[in-house]
Amino acid sequence: MTFQNKISINGNTFAFEPGETILEVAHRNNIDIPSLCHLKGTTPTGSCQICVVQIAGRPDLATACSTPAENDISVLTESPRVIASRKNTLKTFLASGNHNCAVSDSYGKDWTELQLKVQKDDESKELCPVWGDCRLQDLAYRYQVTGNRERITEFPYKMETVNPFIVRDFSRCILCGRCVKACREIQVNNAIDFNTPEHPSKIIAKDDQALKDSDCVFCGECIQVCPVGALVEKDIRYHVRQWDTRKVRTTCSYCGVGCQMFLHVKDNRIVKVSGVEGVEPNHGSLCVKGRFGFNFVHSQDRLTMPLIKENGKFREASWEEATNLVAEKLKAIKSKNGPDAIGVLTSARVSNEENYIAHKFTRAVLKTNNIDHCARL
Amino acid sequence: MTNTIADVETADAILLTGTNTTENHPVLSTFIKRAVTKRGAKLIVVDPRKIKLTEFSDQWLRPALGSDVAWINGMMHVIIKEGLHDKTFIEQRTEKFEEVKAVVEKYNPEKVEEITGIPAQSIIDAARTYASAKAGAIVYCMGITQHTSGTDNVKSLANLAMLCGNLGIYGGGVNPLRGQNNVQGACDMGGLPNVFTAYQPVTNDDVRKSLETKWGVTGMSAKPGLTATQMVPKAHDGELKALYVIGENPLVSDPDLNHAEKSLKNLEFLVVQDIFMTETAQLADVVLPSRCFAEKDGTFSNTERRVQRIRKAVEPPGQAKYDWEIICDIATRMGYPMSYNDPKQIMEEIASVTPSYAGITYDRIEEVGIHWPCPNPSHPGTPVLHTQQFPRGKGLFHAIEYQPPAENTDNEYPLYLTTGRVIYHYHTGTMTRKTEGLNERSPESFVEVSKQDADTYGIQDGAMAMVSSRRGKISVRVKISDKAVDGTVFIPFHFAEAAANKLTNAALDPVSKIPEFKVCAIKISKAA
Missing domain, CATH: 3.40.50.740 (Rossmann fold)
Incomplete structure (x- = not known):
């Protein structure tokens, strides 16, 4: 520990590296400073004001994500002033749009009125589509905040549903800018931005067009980082609730990057895919195929039974019959024409274990080296 | 890859060639884009098409199809002439440098311009940028390998990397991008x-x-x-009697499909093990799910x-x-x-x-x-290869001369065709074409043509065109695009109903037996 670089957080002293922010030092030491707009790997802006902390001797609260750690400063992360500020910020967010998650207001008349309005906007009788899977809701619960909206106003921007993958619900957008950072700084697709830098009121794609007509390539990184219900996968919006699913971590089956992904499974069906954050090689990023191209798994066209061709037509067969036939045929050809009259195309699509077995089968059972796969194609 | 994906983001210069990374390896392309936008890395794109990454590049070199050895030799010529090569690395880690030096001596920028169409000054600039980077990464894909000179192309890139001491270091390397998950x-x-x-x-x-x-x-x-590309003709000749295909669809992915289909039909016994009834499975005697x-x-x-x-x-x-x-x-x-x-x-x-x-x-x-390599249970694995030595000890330089592609344009087939993928689909489309949204984004095959070529051959944007080669013909929708260079068209190979591989040439690289998917001669006309 270098003597010069020490900071006090909630009365405990920690070392820091020059250039580290207060938030980074805190997280590294398992101190939970809540944040909303902060997105790892991107330029911190402090715009949401949730991560404010109190620094002794300074008149204003500072945003921990964008304030560098300094020597000998003393930081409080949950002081009464900090908590009051966070509550105020959360209240403003909750009052700003269709946040009908029941923490938004008490169960009085206002809430009912809001719910009725949102039901109309959403064409659904349910609560918010990301209920239970929302950072804003979590924080509202943590700080016991309700919305206290003065009046329910019509929201100026219509929901966008005209692309196959992403629903953009501006009424739930809190303009935190995480999606913009994800698009511009992580995926670097530069498809979306704030409508104006000064007082933004909307996230737009290319001169405020629909995503499908912009540079968007539907990687869906914006959905993954959205802390509220503004960006949701179209297929599952109001159809699948997070608590109905279980997540299984696996490796993407498309290109050779090997992105780590979670398959979200409900009733033996994959309903959603998300990137695994914080691990190599993709750190949560996916592409359009990885995130949205999973329908083939449950396609009606999947083969389900062994098939044997007879008189030019396939008929269903038992495994016993089919594998016997293959074994007999291969044995016959091997003894009549020699092992090298047989070839095996193994696959760049199947697992290492399966390629190994195909390789062993070809060399040790068929006794030929005629094995290859589509590496060349 | 000799290096890791994350490592690419730490390169000071990236030479990217024969990879349309944003469409084929989208997540990996983010590392390249961030290297440029966040760290100021210099990106050199060498590609006949105006791919998305040219928007991020310092330099975009547009070579004639199949002329890769020439421009790589040209870069080495400049680097050696200007003394920008890593003499210590060459001395300590490699052998046969003198042979390469002698061959590339002939490839002066002017001569290279004649072969490749890349302006001489661009070759010089690219050579200087790559050679003077502290760590320079080479990233390539099938645009380098799917040529009759594919092995030569890869060896040439290895020459270039060794020449500048860019192997065995972080942020460097020769990095082929694998197109399939496994x-x-x-x-x-x-x-x-x-x-x-x-x-x-x-x-x-x-x-x-x-x-x-x-x-x-x-x-x-x-x-x-036999390699896969040799099995097909052997089946045609009747020497190969049985083929057991696991999760592959050669009847869309192989070159010269008409020939491939005849060959597979000639087999005595075909087993296909797959998740779908693919074009190949339809020919099988037994299909296993x-x-x-x-x-x-x-x-x-x-x-x-x-x-x-x-x-x-x-x-x-x-x-x-x-x-x-x-x-x-x-x-x-x-x-x-x-x-x-x-x-x-x-x-x-x-x-x-x-x-x-x-x-x-x-x-x-x-x-x-x-x-890997991870030789024992306590070994941490090997993110960067060749840090101390190469598998054979010293790195071997290969002196390589440029050879033209197997098929060239002529009066009858005046245009070049090159093939590849689009972002919304994958390989032969058996998986991605089952997702409605992906089909909505990319519903059908197309031929990407420059405005000038479209005018010359009287074809219109959005209309159907007939594209033919010596081996077959397909009807496909025209997409006029500034991605295309005059004289060369592009067709994705995902779509079985307008299979680009009915046109492609099955001529093989003599060593790797990779077909020359990236160059063949075609003609194009308005569909009847």
């Missing part, structure tokens, strides 16, 4: 005709003997087998040699089985009992016969995958 693993696991697992030659008696002992068999063949990745436990090895877990998330449909289970069953019925409890047990056997996987266990890769 093409790396299929190669590692001996899914190749000339090698067993970990690239141990089938001709090596010791290795073969040791495997025979391990597997309890005798009489394994010492003769290298297998599980897809989401229904399997196991491992894939990615393009950076990282061995990673896959895990079963859902039950397979109907009676679909693990590919390994099916093969074991057939082996057993053929008189060689093969059985395993689970993929984990297979991995234990893999580790016991595969030096580069010897230290890999499921327990170790539960959270984060390991880069």
